[in-house]
Amino acid sequence: MRWLLALAILLFSFPAFATLKWGADAEGGAPYVFRDPNAPDKTIGFEVDLADAIAKEIGEPIEFVQYEYGSLLVGVERGDLDFAMNGLEVTPDRVNRVRFSKPYYVYKLQLVARADDHRFDSLDRCAELKCRVATLGDTAAERLLDARAIEKRIYDGQSEPYRDLALSRVDAVLLDVPIAVYWARPDPKLRFAGEPIARGTYAIAFRRDREALAVRVDGALERLATRGDLRKIYEKWGIWNEDQSALGAPNDVAQESARAWTPGRYLPLLLRGALTTVQISIVSMALAILLGLPIAMARLWGPRPVQWLAIAYVEFFRGIPVLLLIFFLYYGLPTVGLKLNAMTAAIFGFGLNYAAYEAEIYRAGISSIPVGQWEAAASLGMGRSLTFRRIVLPQTIRTVLPPMTNDFVALFKDTSLVSVIAVVELTKQYQILAKSSLKYLEMGLVTAALYLMISIPLGVLSRHLEARISKGAL
Amino acid sequence: MISIRGVKKSFGAQVVLAGVDLEISPGETIALLGPSGGGKSTLIRCVNGLTNFDVGEIQVGPSTLKPTRDPRESRAAAREARRQVGMVFQDFQLFPHMTALENVAEAPVTVLGLTRAEAVERARELLARVGLEARGGHYPRELSGGQKQRVAIARALAMEPKALLCDEITSALDPELKGEVLSVIEKLKAEGMTLILVTHEIGFARRAADRVAVLADGAILELGPAAEVIERPQQERTKKFLERVLG
Secondary structure (H helix, E strand, C coil): CHHHHHHHHHHHHHHHHHHHHHEEECCCCCCCCCEEEEEEEECCCCCHHHHHHHHHHHCEEEEEEEEHHHHHHHHHHHCCCECHHHCCCCCCCHHHHEEEEEEEEEEEEEEEEEECCCCCHHHHHHHEEEEEEEEEECCCCCHHHHHCCCCEECCCCCCHHHHHHCCCCCCCEEEEHHHHHHCCCCCEEEEEECCEEEEEEEEEEEEECHHHHHHHHHHHHHHHHHHCCCHHHHCCCCCCCCHHEEECCCCCCCCCCCCCHHHHHHHHHHHHHHHHHHHHHHHHHHHHHHHHHHHHHHHHCEEEEHHHHHHHHHHHHHHHHHHHHHHHHHHHHHHHHCCCCHHHHHHHHHHHHHHHHHHHHHHHHHHCCCCCHHHHHHHCCCCCHHHHHHHHHHHHHHHHHHHHHHHHHHHHHHHHHHHCCCCCHHHHHHHHHHHHHHHHHHHHHHHHHHHHHHHHHHHHHHHHHHHHCCCCCC | CCCEEHHHHHHCCCCEEECCCCECCCCCEEEEEECCCCCCHHHHHCCCCCCCEEEEEECCCCCECCCCCCCHHHHHHHHHHHHHHHEEECCCCCCCCCCCCHHHHHHHHHHHHHHHHHHCCCCCCCHHHHHHHHHHCCCCCCCCCHHHHHHHHHHHHCCCEEEEEEEEECCEEEHHHHHHHHHHHHHHHHHCCCEEECCCCCHHHHHHHEEEEEEECCCEEEEEHHHHHHHHHHHHHHHHHHHHCCC
């Protein structure tokens, strides 16, 4: 018993002696932290080099921990991470939450346009032209766009904004210079529009009670800056510029005021997300219901090859994840010249996927109508298609209505998947808002309430219809 | 009116009709009696094309049903035959999503092309004829078995058939409900309708039918005036069958 206790103490205290945990997001994170394209099991980037240099300076090993970008500060605050270093801009909101190190990079924002689009060379001109500008969520760039009231499109990854710019899905991309240098400069279809703007600094985030560690890292950064080691790293990655000579000075806190997260501010945003969710659900389900019936009929009564096609359709679309389908429709189809916008891709993704399920529900519903109904109609001289329309289909609808309503509620919740193609629906909006405000609980409850306000009445409606129909009144 | 000549039908190895000949004159009422599985129901299903047969020929008014491999041809022939004969089923098969009135008015509108108003007018008259003028707005599930079967008869009559095929139309009914359906049939007979009744009601067959045919093992065992066949059967098997049914 005693040795078991000793082992437990050893195990739980072990992390205290272990390497420092550095959190960053390597998913599409070039040139900060990303998977080496030539050796995908290796993580590289200028921040990886910087972490190595810091580890050497403070004499403690540093270990990279993959952590979702938007949750980095939460990870620091929860103690999952010893620090976060991932191009975190020093903003008033963040200064209030974490202890920032001295700056390790001075960034600016670079506006990028298509090479053949010469309408604008500044953000102001962009605003006049009512351009749609892509950027990452919860960044200085996003807040700058908000401040200028420019229509924005929020992405999760750093490569997708530039890809969609090249495909003319947006008019410009506004992101930090290092990102633009890595992703946009090598692309002949894109050009830098004007000079970089809106200077700010990146710094390392610590939990407020990790002051001792923060001080040691500050010292290390200072020595790396004065010895020119930082410059060497940045030159290697092509992101050194004159702005960096200011390193060693205190942080530039970005010129923006802290945001107050009152319900009056976030509720309209959540409601707009809910509207998008409802739109996608309704149009997709309508598509699925329209498409499902001919598929079911083809499978029941079509000639052999048509039956096989219908079976293939159902098995294919039931068998692949809808997330993959949406990703394929949005990012894959442009390769063969078919460019769907995000809403269309989402609607077709869900519509095609759910049509397979609805087809099976129709088939079961049609098969459940007794053969005697067909014979009774035939004995009255009604042909097969007339019998189907007037006798079989109306009865089928009543049997398929409850399972289809179920599917609709499921689809309604599935729509949260469309955030992968930069559609901001309700769940995505919640994530964005909660991450920047830290009001996970409050906003989570409000978001859940919004979902329930739609799904519960749907359930009630379905039961009401079921009751009316079973009385024979529909 | 209806002429059945040498009709044979097998389901796989099982012979259901082993060569049946039967002539039915206009206005005649004929009852088909016999043990279960004797081929009675299959025979009348052949008459309106719900079941195909392998050999023989059935003449229904001006149209002729023949065995054919071509489904389109057989469907066209069946459609013609169905203009002449209506059918009433053991289990009613009313359309559950329509009221009694809509059940009766449906085919006159969609098949005969009557206007809604004309069809509803005709449906009201027919429901009155079967004693259900007050039930037109009711859905099938709100009706008793006897009422449902009377709506089914009205529905078949709405197509103005020259003959009516009744397939054990009282078998699914409680004894106290059989009378109301049988009296409707007797009324139709009085009005001159040609009737083919598959039934187990020997007493009713004796009273209402002009002739009785006894079917067993797919063949007509005995055929003649109702009183004669039921009271003085010639065949041993007919006697046994009647004894068993009459208890």
